[in-house]
Amino acid sequence: MILARVRGNVVSTTKSDRLEGLKLLLVVPISIDTFEEKGAPLVAIDTVGAGEGEVVMCVSGSSSRQTTLTENRPADLSIIGIIDSVELGGDMVFEKFRNERRQG
DSSP: OOEEEEEEOOOOOOOOGGTTOOOOEEEEOOTTTTOBBSSSOOEESSOOOOOTOOOOEEEEGGGGOTTTTTTOOOEEEEEEEEEEEEETTTTTEEEHHHHHHOOO
């Protein structure tokens, strides 16, 4: 599993019929230590109703096809959770609602 931040939507009017009706989001992996973005943006299938700016948990490979929405679909990266908080070594390194207030 990886943590990532949602950075935008992906719209594709022409695609495999097995992808019809699925929401595609652009996500950027983040460092668990610093919560800074690292690496290139990736396209993920949203299975939980995530929105732009949210920190999400993603799975890749065959695990990405283990949700009700992605079963038997050509998925390689799926968003399976929206992160509320992360505690690392006894320290709270991320809290969704506190971070939203600071950014807003």
